Amino acid sequence: MERAARSRPAHLRPGRDRDRVFVRVLGATAALAAAAGACGGGRPPPPPAGPPVLAPAAAGALRSPDDFLAIADPAARSRALFLEISRVLTHPRCVNCHPADDSPRQGDDALRHDPPVARGPDGRGVPGLHCGSCHQDRNLDHARVPGAPDWHLAPATMAWLGVEPAAICLQLKDPARTGGKGLPAIAHHLEHDPLVAWGFAPGADRAAPPGSPAAVAALARAWIETGAHCPPPTATPAGGAP
Amino acid sequence: MTISLHVNGQAHDLDADPDMPLLWALRDLLGLTGTRYGCGEAHCGACTVHLDGRAVRACVTPLGRAAGRRVLTIEGLSPDGRHPLQAAWVELAVPQCGFCQAGQIMCAAALLAANPRPSDAEIDRSLAGNLCRCGTYTRIRAAVKKAAGTGGGP
Numbered sequence: 553m554e555r556a557a558r559s560r561p562a563h564l565r566p567g568r569d570r571d572r573v574f575v576r577v578l579g580a581t582a583a584l585a586a587a588a589g590a591c592g593g594g595r596p597p598p599p600p601a602g603p604p605v606l607a608p609a610a611a612g613a614l615r616s617p618d619d620f621l622a623i624a625d626p627a628a629r630s631r632a633l634f635l636e637i638s639r640v641l642t643h644p645r646c647v648n649c650h651p652a653d654d655s656p657r658q659g660d661d662a663l664r665h666d667p668p669v670a671r672g673p674d675g676r677g678v679p680g681l682h683c684g685s686c687h688q689d690r691n692l693d694h695a696r697v698p699g700a701p702d703w704h705l706a707p708a709t710m711a712w713l714g715v716e717p718a719a720i721c722l723q724l725k726d727p728a729r730t731g732g733k734g735l736p737a738i739a740h741h742l743e744h745d746p747l748v749a750w751g752f753a754p755g756a757d758r759a760a761p762p763g764s765p766a767a768v769a770a771l772a773r774a775w776i777e778t779g780a781h782c783p784p785p786t787a788t789p790a791g792g793a794p
Numbered sequence: 795m796t797i798s799l800h801v802n803g804q805a806h807d808l809d810a811d812p813d814m815p816l817l818w819a820l821r822d823l824l825g826l827t828g829t830r831y832g833c834g835e836a837h838c839g840a841c842t843v844h845l846d847g848r849a850v851r852a853c854v855t856p857l858g859r860a861a862g863r864r865v866l867t868i869e870g871l872s873p874d875g876r877h878p879l880q881a882a883w884v885e886l887a888v889p890q891c892g893f894c895q896a897g898q899i900m901c902a903a904a905l906l907a908a909n910p911r912p913s914d915a916e917i918d919r920s921l922a923g924n925l926c927r928c929g930t931y932t933r934i935r936a937a938v939k940k941a942a943g944t945g946g947g948p
Binding site for chain 1: 839
């Protein structure tokens, strides 16, 4: 278990590391603002406001767009919204089918798919071993085989496995890498695609990402409405109960 | 519930639960025992059959998915057991214990139907999910190439 935890990217590690990074990113902005105010005149500086404190997310839930209204600056709010979305996008149920190479992953430690299937020309496997050879249109709990309609891999241009939230954000804003999907189409995909819906109801003993398709789509729309800004390269989401 | 399907060219109406694995229907209801039960979890490929020409694992394919569709098992691959893959299998004496071989042949048949002259790498990729506890993989690959007319001599 320790080995598995160490091998995860920083943004996938639970708890304090994530919190610290998030606070540092938002805190830097607040510190600059406080310093600027302190130079403005003879009055004593106001007590440091500190970064907006977001309410902790409930267990298994995402924060709602309203939870981010405490961040007054739309661009900063947009960045924070994306980091919240990234709690879903970087979850094993999502990244396992968003690899850069030809092998899907499985489990919470991104083990290579067993049996050793290949991506194939259209992301749906190869003759004799298509995804649909085993995966049905629904979970098959008696055999622990996950399933949803049209089970397949995301294009390699949309690789998320091992990718930081900031890089995923830039990727989502690049139609050349999203198959021409614009941002509204991506929000629609999050809310209505059967494979995304599967991630939130993965069956057997597989862990689900926080929230729901509707909740992550609402965050995506709020992110788009606030300018679809991307977080800094090292930013990771604020901690929430898993 | 009555489920209609075509197996090896014959129409059947089965009174069965649509969630029953296709493998049980083939073996227990239709007596087609050439398709093997291996792992029951889609890990080994011993139960490979074709559904409308594509290879599927019968142990995890609900019978309802096959309703109104064409199922092909090893018994129906050729009328006289002389499909090029079967002939190559015999000529090169591929099987050892033989348990997995029906699944291997059905997977290879799906490959050759889509890609009549596969490379070694393509054969390996397509058959990667068909396990052989006896380790006959090199003979399997040679037989596929022989059936494809691209090599595979003894």
